[in-house]
Amino acid sequence: MDKADETIIRVRGLVTRFGTHTVHNGLDLDVRRGEIIGVVGGSGTGKSVLLRAIVGLLEPNEGQIEVFGETVRTNSDAQYRALRRRWGVMFQDGALFSSLTVRQNVEAPMREQLTLPDDLRETLAGIKVRMVGLPENAMSKYPSELSGGMRKRAGFARAIAMDPEIVFLDEPTAGLDPIGAAAFDILIKQLQASLGLTVFLVTHDLDSLHAICDRIAVLADQKVLAVGTMEEMLQVDHPWVHEYFNGPRARAALSTAQKEGAP
Numbered sequence: 685m686d687k688a689d690e691t692i693i694r695v696r697g698l699v700t701r702f703g704t705h706t707v708h709n710g711l712d713l714d715v716r717r718g719e720i721i722g723v724v725g726g727s728g729t730g731k732s733v734l735l736r737a738i739v740g741l742l743e744p745n746e747g748q749i750e751v752f753g754e755t756v757r758t759n760s761d762a763q764y765r766a767l768r769r770r771w772g773v774m775f776q777d778g779a780l781f782s783s784l785t786v787r788q789n790v791e792a793p794m795r796e797q798l799t800l801p802d803d804l805r806e807t808l809a810g811i812k813v814r815m816v817g818l819p820e821n822a823m824s825k826y827p828s829e830l831s832g833g834m835r836k837r838a839g840f841a842r843a844i845a846m847d848p849e850i851v852f853l854d855e856p857t858a859g860l861d862p863i864g865a866a867a868f869d870i871l872i873k874q875l876q877a878s879l880g881l882t883v884f885l886v887t888h889d890l891d892s893l894h895a896i897c898d899r900i901a902v903l904a905d906q907k908v909l910a911v912g913t914m915e916e917m918l919q920v921d922h923p924w925v926h927e928y929f930n931g932p933r934a935r936a937a938l939s940t941a942q943k944e945g946a947p
């Protein structure tokens with residue numbers, strides 16, 4: 685099988701409920717190795733909940749979730765820990781520990797999951813911090829001393845601390861100005877290409893979808909309503925999808941992407 689066709693995340697028949705509120709009802713999704721998949725949908729359609737279910741932080745009411753061909757939640761603790769080492773997650777706002785420096789934040793997953801001498805762990809953390817484009821002096825800063833864009837980069841550095849195969853990014857460009865957001869998109873694309881990452885990107889950012897996503901999955905009506913390329917999304921006959929991909933903001937994003945020669 686061509687590696688690019690390998691399904692790295694497979695979700696089938698996912699049902700997620702909170703009390704009487706059904707968020708997902710029979711949701712299916714395949715993510716292929718090496719792709720950047722953008723997950724979009726109206727507010728409250730369950731994008732973050734889907735992410736949390738895939739990484740095993742939330743138990744689905746029904747359905748199967750497999751990552752790397754293994755069922756995430758029925759594994760033993762040891763198996764789940766081994767599986768978890770193969771992905772990194774950046775939650776909304778970077779979700780850094782406020783009482784730890786950037787270096788300590790990036791070291792946190794290594795401390796939890798590896799036994800490494802202190803100096804080696806520090807060196808590895810330094811490499812990750814440089815990889816996300818933060819200056820050397822950011823290492824000793826606390827999250828409150830960083831700009832929003834720098835905090836996101838620090839969150840990304842922590843997500844790649846364990847050399848993951850998949851990174852899950854929850855609205856990484858939310859709250860950034862357009863230039864900061866575009867720079868973050870470039871960073872995602874560069875790291876994806878150089879590290880061979882698969883990227884599961886929850887976003888509202890149409891510019892990101894145009895600039896870096898290979899495919900887009902649209903959450904609506906409690907499931908993945910459509911999945912495909914941007915061109916395919918333009919053809920989907922559903923009111924929300926049509927408005928989202930053909931509305932004025934979408935046209936502006938398309939024109940920016942065309943100017944910058946993005947695919």
Ligand SMILES: Nc1ncnc2c1ncn2[C@@H]1O[C@H](COP(=O)(O)OP(=O)(O)OP(=O)(O)O)[C@@H](O)[C@H]1O
Nearest residue numbers: 702705707725726727728729730731732733734888
């Ligand atoms: N722990 C929880 N307990 C109860 N309800 C929850 C919980 N987590 C999420 N929900 C509900 O599930 C629904 C989906 O939430 P989710 O955060 O996944 O939406 P989203 O698509 O990521 O939205 P947004 O784009 O606004 O971030 C929402 O109605 C939310 O209130």
